[in-house]
Amino acid sequence: MCEPDPEADTMPEDDLESLPGVGPATADKLTESGFESYQAIAVASPGEMSNTADVGESTAADIINAARDAADIGGFETGATVLERREKIGKLSWLIPEVDELLGGGIETQSITEVYGEFGAGKSQVTHQMAVNVQLPEEHGGLGGSCIFIDSEDTFRPERIDDMIRGLDDEIIADVLERREIEGSPGDEETMNDLLDSFLDHIHVAKAFNSNHQILLAEKAKELARDNEEAEFPVRLLCVDSLTAHFRAEYVGRGELAERQQKLNKHLHDLMRIGDLYNTAVLVTNQVASNPDSYFGDPTQPIGGNILGHTSTFRMYLRKSKGDKRIVKLVDAPNLADGEAVMRVQDGGLKPE
Numbered sequence: 001m002c003e004p005d006p007e008a009d010t011m012p013e014d015d016l017e018s019l020p021g022v023g024p025a026t027a028d029k030l031t032e033s034g035f036e037s038y039q040a041i042a043v044a045s046p047g048e049m050s051n052t053a054d055v056g057e058s059t060a061a062d063i064i065n066a067a068r069d070a071a072d073i074g075g076f077e078t079g080a081t082v083l084e085r086r087e088k089i090g091k092l093s094w095l096i097p098e099v100d101e102l103l104g105g106g107i108e109t110q111s112i113t114e115v116y117g118e119f120g121a122g123k124s125q126v127t128h129q130m131a132v133n134v135q136l137p138e139e140h141g142g143l144g145g146s147c148i149f150i151d152s153e154d155t156f157r158p159e160r161i162d163d164m165i166r167g168l169d170d171e172i173i174a175d176v177l178e179r180r181e182i183e184g185s186p187g188d189e190e191t192m193n194d195l196l197d198s199f200l201d202h203i204h205v206a207k208a209f210n211s212n213h214q215i216l217l218a219e220k221a222k223e224l225a226r227d228n229e230e231a232e233f234p235v236r237l238l239c240v241d242s243l244t245a246h247f248r249a250e251y252v253g254r255g256e257l258a259e260r261q262q263k264l265n266k267h268l269h270d271l272m273r274i275g276d277l278y279n280t281a282v283l284v285t286n287q288v289a290s291n292p293d294s295y296f297g298d299p300t301q302p303i304g305g306n307i308l309g310h311t312s313t314f315r316m317y318l319r320k321s322k323g324d325k326r327i328v329k330l331v332d333a334p335n336l337a338d339g340e341a342v343m344r345v346q347d348g349g350l351k352p353e
Contacts, residue, residue, distance in 0.1 A: 016041075019066045021059045029053045030063075034219050038071035039277075092134055092237065092281050093141025094126075096352045098341040102330050103314070106141065109236065109281045112272055112311060114243075116286035116302040117318030122326050122345045123285040124155040126318070127239040129350045130283055131203050132164045134237040137179065140172045143281070145236025146202035146228065148221045152214055152245045156205050162196050167348020202233045211246040211263060218270040225278040235280055238271065243284040244304050264304060268311040284312070325353070 016027040019041075033052040035041045041049070041064055049060040091105035100106050107113045107130065115123050131149060136142025149156055165173070173186040173195070180198050184191025204224060208214035218240075225235040244264070251260030275282045286302045302308065302315070309315070315332040321342070328341045342353040 019063050019070070021055075021062055026053070026055060029055070038067045041067035042071045043273075088279060090138075090143045090236065090279065090281070092130060092143055094129070094343075094350060095133060095141050096341070096343050096350060098352060099328050099343055100141075102328065102336075102339050102341045103333075104336050107281045107283060108313070109143070109279045110275045111313035112268065112275065112282045112284060113314040113316065114284050114286050114302070114308065114312035115316045115318060116288055118288050118320070121318040121320055122350075123318060124153075124241055125160075125345050125350060127155075127241045127283060127285060128157070128160045129164055130237055130281075131239060132161060132168075132199060132349070134281070135199055135202055135233065136168075136172060136176065140175065143236040144233065145280075146204065146231075146233040147237040147239060148224060148235055149203055149205045150208055150214060150217050150221065150238070150240045151205060152208040152240070153242050154207065155241050156207075158196075158200055161199060161203070162192075163347055164349035165196055165199055166192060167346070167351075204235075208246065211250050211267075214240075214246055215263070215267050215270065218267060218274070222270070222274050222277070225274055225280060229278060235278055238274055238280050238282045240271065240282075240284045242287055243267075244286050244308070247304075248287060264308065265311070268308065272311065 016022050016030055016035075017024060022030070030036070030041070030049075030053050033049075035044060035049065035053060044060075044064060046057045046060040046064060049055065049064065050057045053060070055063070089111075090109040091100075091103075092107040092109070093100050094103075094106060115126050117123055127149065131147040133141060134143050134145055134147050137144055168176075170186045177184065177186070177191065177195060180195070182191060182194050182198065184194070186192070206217050206220070208217055221235075221238055225238075228234050247260050247264050251257065251263075271282050271284070274280055286304060286308065288302055302317075309332070312332070313334060314330070314336075317329040317331050319327040319329065321327050324344045324346055326343050326345055328343055330336060330339050332338075344351045344353060
């Protein structure tokens with residue numbers, strides 16, 4: 001991991017003090033509350049800033065307006081500019097041709113991809129496999145980057161990462177060994193252990209103990225992505241497994257639904273901001289519930305309501321089939337047709353049918 005730029009921590013505070021009504025003390029409060037840049041302030045609401053940074057609402061509005069001018073946020077851009085920005089989007093391959101074709105090449109950076117399904121459908125298998133695949137060179141379907149893994153259900157297992165590395169094609173393993181300057185061959189046990197250590201070094205794992213902690217970890221993930229922006233392995237994947245478990249457990253009943261959805265909405269937008277700012281793919285898993293009123297078709301529905309449905313760019317449904325076979329269904333995507341693909345969950349990871 002590269003050393004963080006020493007100016008990265010001082011620049012935002014110096015800049016903030018140039019905004020009207022912001023002195024050293026207010027700049028410190030803003031920074032501590034996560035408003036460490038013009039852009040972070042510009043997209044905040046006066047009420048949100050007033051509550052978290054302890055400034056008056058009218059003062060907060062003035063600060064936000066000045067930050068919008070300084071950050072040049074809020075204007076329109078041409079479709080050509082949008083196209084140019086989209087050309088920087090990377091595609092993270094599943095290394096399963098049928099699934100990659102379904103997704104138009106793989107999981108997109110600058111987007112949220114939601115994978116939902118019942119217990120044992122393979123959601124955590126997908127997050128583990130992508131934590132391996134993202135580190136591969138682009139010619140092998142990866143993004144040459146590192147992974148942040150927010151673990152809310154105690155699902156992360158280094159042993160599973162080991163299985164999936166060993167399950168890669170020998171040609172890919174040999175190329176990665178050469179690039180990482182690890183001596184030995186794909187079949188050598190000591191070499192494979194060294195390769196595992198190298199992969200695990202680029203997976204940053206944090207266990208979320210409750211929903212508030214999970215929200216905090218998203219903010220920490222943003223700092224980690226910023227600090228590693230110029231590193232050899234910049235953050236190219238952010239996994240949250242599972243996105244909704246803590247929210248579902250802590251906010252029970254209709255009376256707490258509105259508050260739950262508000263917090264979930266803010267959390268999703270924090271994740272989306274990381275994807276946009278650092279060209280990172282955001283992969284979240286989601287739990288499901290059964291709809292007892294459903295007489296026809298599959299009664300399984302993802303939880304999180306319309307907020308999650310609208311915020312996720314791609315929604316995928318994993319369904320169990322015979323043995324190790326899984327059905328991958330693309331439920332929603334802005335530019336792709338719905339469809340299904342088949343994969344297998346095996347000892348060596350996710351494999352084609």
